[in-house]
Amino acid sequence: MNNARTDELQRGRLGATRALAAGFDGVEIHGANGYLIDQFIQDGTNLRTDSYGGRVENRVRFLLDVTKAAISVFGADRVGVRLSPAGEFGGMADSNPMATFGYAAGQLNPLGVAYLHIIEPRVKGEVDIREGGAPVAAQHLRVIFNGPIIAAGGFDAESAAAAVRDGDADLVAFGRDFVANPDLPHRVQNDLPLNAYDRSTFYTSDHRGYNDYPFATV
Numbered sequence: 001m002n003n004a005r006t007d008e009l010q011r012g013r014l015g016a017t018r019a020l021a022a023g024f025d026g027v028e029i030h031g032a033n034g035y036l037i038d039q040f041i042q043d044g045t046n047l048r049t050d051s052y053g054g055r056v057e058n059r060v061r062f063l064l065d066v067t068k069a070a071i072s073v074f075g076a077d078r079v080g081v082r083l084s085p086a087g088e089f090g091g092m093a094d095s096n097p098m099a100t101f102g103y104a105a106g107q108l109n110p111l112g113v114a115y116l117h118i119i120e121p122r123v124k125g126e127v128d129i130r131e132g133g134a135p136v137a138a139q140h141l142r143v144i145f146n147g148p149i150i151a152a153g154g155f156d157a158e159s160a161a162a163a164v165r166d167g168d169a170d171l172v173a174f175g176r177d178f179v180a181n182p183d184l185p186h187r188v189q190n191d192l193p194l195n196a197y198d199r200s201t202f203y204t205s206d207h208r209g210y211n212d213y214p215f216a217t218v
């Protein structure tokens with residue numbers, strides 16, 4: 001193993017070790033949304049000519065290295081992986097996303113990770129780009145990945161229930177509605193209306209849009 005790869009593994013271990021020391025129960029490896037691991041995976045951004053670039057086996061290597069490093073700290077049942085097949089955020093692009101992410105999902109099987117968290121191609125960052133439709137990314141990857149699938153991106157209570165009922169995903173994650181509804185599960189369970197989120201406060205640095213959305217009164 002070359003030195004650069006040893007460094008990457010140690011860095012992955014260090015992050016997980018700090019998370020463990022801080023009291024977290026597990027970690028989710030962020031391989032989505034144009035962050036570093038995603039930049040390695042997708043061939044629109046990975047222009048490397050070493051063993052981490054070129055064919056898909058090389059581009060997915062960094063994801064697997066980091067995942068293995070986290071597993072060595074937490075154990076596989078405490079490590080999940082988040083991917084965004086067809087993710088366009090941050091200028092991401094791949095010439096064959098289904099093949100690329102299908103390969104990645106298949107390689108996660110023998111590692112025994114706790115779950116695969118997939119962002120559907122209906123959102124770009126926090127902006128909707130396609131409304132509704134079946135969760136295609138989850139459908140495609142669930143026949144490859146053996147463990148639990150979490151789907152995210154543009155779901156409401158109804159479409160989330162449908163995705164689980166139809167077997168497209170095992171769980172559904174919510175982003176924006178949770179930002180605006182501190183009691184989201186209570187509201188969904190009791191069929192209460194949701195607070196609308198205010199996009200202008202999503203990326204600000206004070207309390208507004210952070211801890212001032214009201215709880216339901218019933």
Ligand SMILES: Cc1cc2nc3c(=O)[nH]c(=O)nc-3n(C[C@H](O)[C@H](O)[C@H](O)COP(=O)(O)O)c2cc1C
Nearest residue numbers: 033123125126152153154155173174175176177202
């Ligand atoms: C304010 C805000 C910050 C976010 N930050 C991140 C992030 O750092 N990393 C990430 O992968 N997704 C991030 N997301 C995306 C969410 O994790 C989620 O995938 C997205 O909002 C789609 O789910 P939704 O339709 O339920 O909101 C963010 C979303 C919002 C609204």
